[in-house]
Amino acid sequence: MSVRRLAEDQFQPAAFAFNDENATWADKTIQKYPAGRQQSAVIPLLMRAQEQDGWVTRAAIEKVADMLDMAYIRVLEVATFYTQFQLGPVGTRAHIQVCGTTPCMLRGSEALMSVCKSKIHHHAFERNAEGTLSWEEVECLGACVNAPMVMIGKDTYEDLTPERLEEIIDTFEAGNGASITPGPQIDRHFSSPEGGPTTLTEEEPKAKKASAKKAVAEAATAQVDAAPVPPSEAARPKSTDAETNAALKTPVTAPKAAAKNVKAVEEQAVAAPATEAGKPSLTDKNRPAGIEKPATPDDLKLISGVGPKIEGTLHELGIFTFAQVAGWKKAEREWVDGYLNFKGRIERDDWVKQAKALAKGGEAEYIKVFGKKPR
Numbered sequence: 001m002s003v004r005r006l007a008e009d010q011f012q013p014a015a016f017a018f019n020d021e022n023a024t025w026a027d028k029t030i031q032k033y034p035a036g037r038q039q040s041a042v043i044p045l046l047m048r049a050q051e052q053d054g055w056v057t058r059a060a061i062e063k064v065a066d067m068l069d070m071a072y073i074r075v076l077e078v079a080t081f082y083t084q085f086q087l088g089p090v091g092t093r094a095h096i097q098v099c100g101t102t103p104c105m106l107r108g109s110e111a112l113m114s115v116c117k118s119k120i121h122h123h124a125f126e127r128n129a130e131g132t133l134s135w136e137e138v139e140c141l142g143a144c145v146n147a148p149m150v151m152i153g154k155d156t157y158e159d160l161t162p163e164r165l166e167e168i169i170d171t172f173e174a175g176n177g178a179s180i181t182p183g184p185q186i187d188r189h190f191s192s193p194e195g196g197p198t199t200l201t202e203e204e205p206k207a208k209k210a211s212a213k214k215a216v217a218e219a220a221t222a223q224v225d226a227a228p229v230p231p232s233e234a235a236r237p238k239s240t241d242a243e244t245n246a247a248l249k250t251p252v253t254a255p256k257a258a259a260k261n262v263k264a265v266e267e268q269a270v271a272a273p274a275t276e277a278g279k280p281s282l283t284d285k286n287r288p289a290g291i292e293k294p295a296t297p298d299d300l301k302l303i304s305g306v307g308p309k310i311e312g313t314l315h316e317l318g319i320f321t322f323a324q325v326a327g328w329k330k331a332e333r334e335w336v337d338g339y340l341n342f343k344g345r346i347e348r349d350d351w352v353k354q355a356k357a358l359a360k361g362g363e364a365e366y367i368k369v370f371g372k373k374p375r
């Protein structure tokens with residue numbers, strides 16, 4: 001840890017005063033704080049004094065204390081605590097603060113200090129012969145991820161090698177310090193991995209975004225379609241807009257959840273007829289006529305309310321095409337509805353209308369009729 005003492009008397013000027021610009025700035029800064037809390041401006045004022053004269057003199061400390069109505073010792077405590085305050089004259093072109101804390105030390109800070117010793121002065125805080133450069137060792141400056149590093153003024157220079165630090169020192173010595181870009185001195189963007197990012201490198205394709213959006217929308221439909229039917233509604237021929245709107249407000253968590261719901265409803269619906277006394281007979285005259293499985297059966301799951309399990313049951317009944325469903329008479333619809341234990345759902349979801357549209361023109365016709373894609 002650096003020893004923090006005021007400079008010898010021989011370096012201390014007799015007085016300190018902010019120049020006009022800085023005096024105006026100091027007044028405004030003090031006014032930012034509530035009455036009685038002006039002491040909060042101590043650090044900004046000390047820093048401005050340092051920027052003006054290059055270091056914080058005893059006279060500056062006393063001046064700031066007077067301005068803020070503080071005891072000298074209180075301002076001295078602040079100035080000697082923080083290493084960003086220089087308590088003695090430093091290089092006029094650069095004062096190099098080399099981080100010597102563990103991560104930087106493990107990554108070569110000792111070699112950087114050797115450079116400072118050879119190019120500037122063997123001892124920290126001593127200026128070179130021209131008085132333009134000085135250096136010191138400081139504690140962690142918060143850029144450990146890009147160790148080793150140095151700070152010059154308000155900028156940090158990271159991922160340093162001894163050679164690169166030599167170049168930087170030479171550039172400052174030549175008065176061209178502003179030409180150096182601060183931050184990592186290697187092929188690294190801020191604190192990204194060296195050589196470029198290694199994760200999250202691809203933008204999400206637009207098509208993928210659109211399909212995710214579609215999946216969410218379809219999940220909403222699926223969840224509404226798959227919602228269990230309250231017994232009191234069983235006798236109602238058709239849901240009203242209000243009921244549909246209420247159902248649509250049901251929170252949708254994810255497509256998966258909706259699919260799960262479809263499955264659950266299907267299982268409940270299919271399992272129930274087997275145990276119910278009123279289950280329609282397979283030999284009932286109202287059972288819709290089945291057909292042999294065609295080479296390419298229609299995707300009955302496009303009908304709202306039909307999931308994989310219901311589709312399987314329909315297949316067992318010999319129902320494979322939209323045209324078959326579209327042709328069901330009322331008695332046949334009631335038979336299927338009873339067989340699936342759907343409690344009137346086939347009517348409410350209007351399977352016949354859906355199937356007619358799908359049979360006539362597939363998805364395009366369905367969209368034309370219903371204003372949305374089949375699920």
Ligand code: FES
Binds near residue numbers: 100141144145148
């Ligand atoms: S250890 Fe050097 S910046 Fe943190």
